[in-house]
């Protein structure tokens with residue numbers, strides 16, 4: 001054994017023994033994320049439309065030049081800024097998604113990860129040990145950040161479902177945990193004969209934008225009475241938030257309120273393969289932090305449906321990573 005200390009910051013050498021560089025990058029990943037969130041928040045990408053010095057960036061963002069330089073150095077290293085001498089400008093993806101100048105604006109997702117998700121992940125070890133959610137109750141600003149990010153991520157699946165599933169035979173839709181109406185809105189728009197009830201927590205139901213043929217009800221899915229008389233019940237991106245015992249409790253409650261000839265649609269990032277779809281790779285951890293949930297297998301959901309009085313009738317794929325599990329009483 002040599003007495004030489006291990007060189008922690010030695011560059012990786014592909015021909016020699018493994019170096020720690022990749023591990024260091026992974027361990028420090030949160031510093032890159034937090035710098036990215038801060039840069040978005042102060043408007044660094046909005047300011048870097050063209051090559052600018054740290055002094056110019058600092059001036060435009062209202063932050064000290066040294067902070068602008070520290071952020072720009074790390075973000076250039078991460079590839080979202082391009083270094084041009086002593087100046088920095090947006091890389092093409094940062095200009096498209098982070099500068100607020102195009103319709104596809106990813107900043108709401110960053111805001112959610114920064115304000116809501118990151119604080120929960122500081123308790124990750126506890127969550128992985130106990131399988132209990134560690135996300136504290138959300139305040140108004142966090143609730144809005146969460147719902148805006150969910151809407152950004154789920155809007156395309158909502159449009160896919162409105163096209164792919166035949167709502168023709170149904171009359172009354174119940175959207176369970178419907179958020180701000182990301183699913184119900186395109187479904188109602190595409191199917192003029194439907195009326196809908198959206199149920200979500202009172203603080204969310206209160207901010208659902210009004211729409212024709214839509215009633216928003218504030219209720220806790222586990223403790224409050226659920227509205228009855230609906231012949232199609234949609235549960236989109238909700239079951240993944242909860243552990244199996246809460247999922248079966250909810251499925252039992254929905255079984256009690258659905259019309260006898262109704263259909264249950266469970267939209268989620270269902271796992272059909274052993275390896276999660278790459279777009280869903282953060283899901284298992286994130287859903288655990290939120291409420292003790294997981295990325296669930298279709299087979300296990302089919303088992304819970306049978307346990308709670310439903311007949312599983314199949315799974316209809318939607319563009320990956322989503323799918324809709326179909327069941328009836």
Ligand SMILES: C[S@@+](CC[C@H](N)C(=O)[O-])C[C@H]1O[C@@H](n2cnc3c(N)ncnc32)[C@H](O)[C@@H]1O
Pocket residue numbers: 147150151154176177178179180182183199200201204219220221222235236237238241
């Ligand atoms: C991931 S979001 C899905 C929103 C919407 N279905 C979509 O896919 O865009 C989960 C929703 O479930 C709601 N939710 C979570 N726990 C709930 C509970 N106990 N009672 C009512 N709603 C709940 C949240 O407020 C949130 O709007």
